[in-house]
Amino acid sequence: MRDRILESKALSYSVAIFVLSLMMMPIYWTVVTAFKPDTETYVFPPVYFPSNPTFEPFRLLFESYPFMDYVANSLIVTVSTTLIVTVISMMAAYGISLYPFRGGKLMLLFLLATRIIPPLSLLLPFYLVVSYLGLVDTVLSMIIANIYLTYPFAVLIMKAFFDNFPREIIESAIVDGCSRTGALFRIVLPVGAPGIASAGIITFLWTWNEFIYAFVFTSTPKAQPVTVGSFDAIGDVFVHWNQMCAGALVAALPGIIFVFVAQKYLIAGLTSGAVKA
Amino acid sequence: MNASTGRAGRFRLTNPRYGLLLNIPGLLIVLLWVVFPALLLFAVSFLRFDNVNPVSFVGFGNYQRLWNSRVFAVSVERVLVFSLGSTALTALGGLVLAMCLSNVRKGGGLLRSLMIIPWAVPAVVSGLIWKWMFSPDFGVLSDLLMKARLIAKPLSIYSDPSLAMWGVIIVDSWTRIPFMGIILLAAILSIPDQIHEAARVDGADTVKRFLYVTLPMIRGPLLIGLMITTIFSFRTIDLIIPLTAGGPGRATYVLGYYIWDQITKSLNFGLGAAAGVVLFLITSLITVVFVYLLREK
Numbered sequence: 001m002r003d004r005i006l007e008s009k010a011l012s013y014s015v016a017i018f019v020l021s022l023m024m025m026p027i028y029w030t031v032v033t034a035f036k037p038d039t040e041t042y043v044f045p046p047v048y049f050p051s052n053p054t055f056e057p058f059r060l061l062f063e064s065y066p067f068m069d070y071v072a073n074s075l076i077v078t079v080s081t082t083l084i085v086t087v088i089s090m091m092a093a094y095g096i097s098l099y100p101f102r103g104g105k106l107m108l109l110f111l112l113a114t115r116i117i118p119p120l121s122l123l124l125p126f127y128l129v130v131s132y133l134g135l136v137d138t139v140l141s142m143i144i145a146n147i148y149l150t151y152p153f154a155v156l157i158m159k160a161f162f163d164n165f166p167r168e169i170i171e172s173a174i175v176d177g178c179s180r181t182g183a184l185f186r187i188v189l190p191v192g193a194p195g196i197a198s199a200g201i202i203t204f205l206w207t208w209n210e211f212i213y214a215f216v217f218t219s220t221p222k223a224q225p226v227t228v229g230s231f232d233a234i235g236d237v238f239v240h241w242n243q244m245c246a247g248a249l250v251a252a253l254p255g256i257i258f259v260f261v262a263q264k265y266l267i268a269g270l271t272s273g274a275v276k277a
Numbered sequence: 278m279n280a281s282t283g284r285a286g287r288f289r290l291t292n293p294r295y296g297l298l299l300n301i302p303g304l305l306i307v308l309l310w311v312v313f314p315a316l317l318l319f320a321v322s323f324l325r326f327d328n329v330n331p332v333s334f335v336g337f338g339n340y341q342r343l344w345n346s347r348v349f350a351v352s353v354e355r356v357l358v359f360s361l362g363s364t365a366l367t368a369l370g371g372l373v374l375a376m377c378l379s380n381v382r383k384g385g386g387l388l389r390s391l392m393i394i395p396w397a398v399p400a401v402v403s404g405l406i407w408k409w410m411f412s413p414d415f416g417v418l419s420d421l422l423m424k425a426r427l428i429a430k431p432l433s434i435y436s437d438p439s440l441a442m443w444g445v446i447i448v449d450s451w452t453r454i455p456f457m458g459i460i461l462l463a464a465i466l467s468i469p470d471q472i473h474e475a476a477r478v479d480g481a482d483t484v485k486r487f488l489y490v491t492l493p494m495i496r497g498p499l500l501i502g503l504m505i506t507t508i509f510s511f512r513t514i515d516l517i518i519p520l521t522a523g524g525p526g527r528a529t530y531v532l533g534y535y536i537w538d539q540i541t542k543s544l545n546f547g548l549g550a551a552a553g554v555v556l557f558l559i560t561s562l563i564t565v566v567f568v569y570l571l572r573e574k
Contacts (some may be wrong), residue, residue: 003483009380016377018392019370023451027394029417030406044431045420065441092303099296107300107307114311116564120533121553123318124540125284148310155303157491180295209399211515227399233518234405242407255397263390266397270456271463274505275498 030252033245034058041242057242061233064237066221069128069231074141074208077225081146081207085154086200094157094184098170108159111152120148121210127216145213147201150206153273154199160272161195162188198269201262208254226251318557321550328544339551346528349535353559356511356531357444363510364503366450370459371502376487378458379465389462397457404516408450410513411424411520434521438528441521445529446493448516452507457502464498465491497571504567532556 003012033041035053060066096104126145135141169191170183177187189196211227218224230251233244258266325335334434345350375394378385395403410418413433422428434444468491476486514533517523522531523538534557539549 006483007380009382012380013375013445016374016381016388019377020388023395023454024391025417026403026406026410026451027398029410033409042415042461044415045424046415046417048417048459056432088302091299091379095296095299096403099292099299101293101296101300104300107304110307114307115333116508116560117311117315118508118533118553118556118560120512120536121318121557122311122314123536124546124549124553125314125321127540128316128321128546144310147306148314151303151310180292205397209397209402211399211401211518212537223388227401229305230399230402230405234519240413241412244405245409248406250404255399256394259390259393259397263386263393266393267389267459268464271460274456275460275463 007085017028022084027256030245030248031063032240034249035240038242055244057240060240061243061246061250064243065229065232065247065252067229067232068228070224070226071222071250073139073221073223074225074227077142077146077214078204078207080143080201080205082142085147085150085203086196089151089154090158090196092190093162096155097162098165098167098188099180106168108156111155114152122148123213123216126213130217136217137219138217139223141217142210142214142223146207146210149210149213150203153206154203155203157199157202157269157273158192158195161192161198163256165192194265194268195272197262198265198272201265202269202273205255205258262264290469318550318553321546322554323551324505324547326545326547326550335547339547340555342548343551343555344473348530351527352535353555355442355527356528356533358442359513359529359531360507360510361447362442362446363449363453364506366446367506367510368503369497370450370454371461372499374454374458375461375465376491378462391566392458393455395451396453396459398452400452400513400515401519403448403452404519407444407451407516408520411444429474436525438525441525445517445520448520449510449513452516453506460498460502461495464472464495468494499569500571504564504571508563511560511563512556532559552561 032048033052034057035055036047036050037054037056038048040047040052095101096108126148130136130141130144135144143158165188169187173183173187191215208225209227210225214225214228218228221229226247230244232248233240233247288414318398322339323334323336325333325338378388378392381388398406411434413419413431413435416431419428419431422432423430432440434441472490472494473486476490481489512533512538515533517534518537519527521529523534530551533556536549536552539545539552543549
């Protein structure tokens with residue numbers, strides 16, 4: 001009897017829905033607050049279901065702060081980093097996985113070790129280099145930092161995918177006169193697309209979500225990304241909570257979209273990159 | 278590089294030189310982007326490098342200062358509490374969700390998406406939105422707890438040190454449960470049904486099968502999840518910066534925050550570098566322990 005209850009679908013659904021509702025509370029609260037007028041924001045007890053939702057916080061957010069610049073900077077940094085990292089890590093993973101060379105194993109170990117070095121520890125030397133090169137307060141400085149932050153994991157994800165790749169397909173293609181590089185573009189890319197997509201999406205999100213390097217490297221809206229700009233609504237004496245939530249939504253939007261559009265790739269990437277490597 | 282049809286016979290798939298060639302750009306990244314900054318970090322940790330004095334070599338001077346620093350000792354103690362608490366809560370939450378979702382068919386995709394969302398939100402934004410939830414004046418959490426009659430008046434993590442640590446632990450595990458849940462779910466789903474069937478035939482009930490079949494079968498991924506959660510929470514400050522900024526007092530002043538302060542406020546780069554080396558050494562040690570556990574069958 002006890003086992004029937006423990007293994008019942010009803011129990012699984014109830015517990016999952018209960019825990020997930022708790023976890024969704026902050027998201028719900030951010031969405032609701034972002035559409036509240038001030039009169040419903042600064043009250044206690046709080047208003048759970050706003051009676052007059054408004055776009056005012058968003059309007060004020062984009063009017064009072066250079067939020068458009070933040071979004072543009074974030075996009076530049078994220079798209080460039082993702083393109084660079086995806087191409088380079090794809091080459092590296094293709095090489096490690098399908099053309100084993102001496103030192104390849106060591107390289108892999110090295111990439112794993114890289115993930116253990118705390119980015120926070122390397123923040124200072126990175127900053128020294130960036131300021132030596134005169135790159136402080138540029139988007140380029142963040143592209144450089146994010147390449148380091150995302151490259152190792154991207155290789156590990158793709159390697160896990162390429163390892164499962166049927167070698168015979170490539171072998172027969174090469175025998176049929178296809179070059180190795182041709183095999184990469186004509187066979188491995190199409191068939192390995194899910195792995196490349198996973199690595200690309202995760203790189204994109206990590207770069208978009210990065211904060212500490214961006215905070216230290218940038219000081220003006222000329223280069224600051226959304227994660228840094230999302231502090232704008234928090235003043236020294238007064239916090240515009242509804243505008244802050246509107247900004248938080250803008251900053252969290254790519255992540256939330258990818259979770260629903262590309263859930264499969266995210267899960268596959270995170271599991272293979274972490275567990276199989 | 279190109280194989281003409283005529284040479285196809287000599288053309289072997291395993292061409293090590295080609296593999297190495299493809300790895301050269303990546304190798305450059307690792308050398309320039311990781312090895313060089315890491316060496317620079319060690320070098321700076323031996324320098325007096327602050328905003329006041331000229332830069333000079335001080336040997337282990339910075340490490341000595343850390344050893345004698347009360348604030349530094351507090352930050353190490355705080356990060357241990359923080360990381361342990363967060364990892365425990367993450368493991369519990371991740372395991373519960375993974376067990377439930379592995380038993381669910383209809384709507385499982387949607388539930389999985391919901392589970393991943395906190396992972397996809399920038400950590401610094403998580404800190405910001407929880408700051409709003411925790412607000413002592415208009416905070417929804419205080420109201421909910423008061424409605425549930427668990428507390429009498431609004432609580433403030435910004436004035437109560439022990440609540441503050443709980444606050445940051447809850448927020449950190451909120452961001453980490455998704456990853457733990459994902460890898461445990463994948464591990465649980467990969468256990469062959471026959472093993473459970475066999476245990477059932479042998480008379481093992483649900484609890485026994487969880488303890489003696491499921492747990493041992495997911496040991497590897499569970500250890501990896503614990504390792505990643507521990508070392509990642511060890512260096513987390515993204516969400517502490519907006520949430521409590523290390524306070525009240527030094528209640529949430531973790532090791533990472535100490536480093537952050539040296540870099541952004543005190544501008545004592547030598548000391549910050551030495552603390553960065555300590556953070557690196559501690560997380561390496563944790564990794565070594567987990568790798569040892571993973572090797573042992």
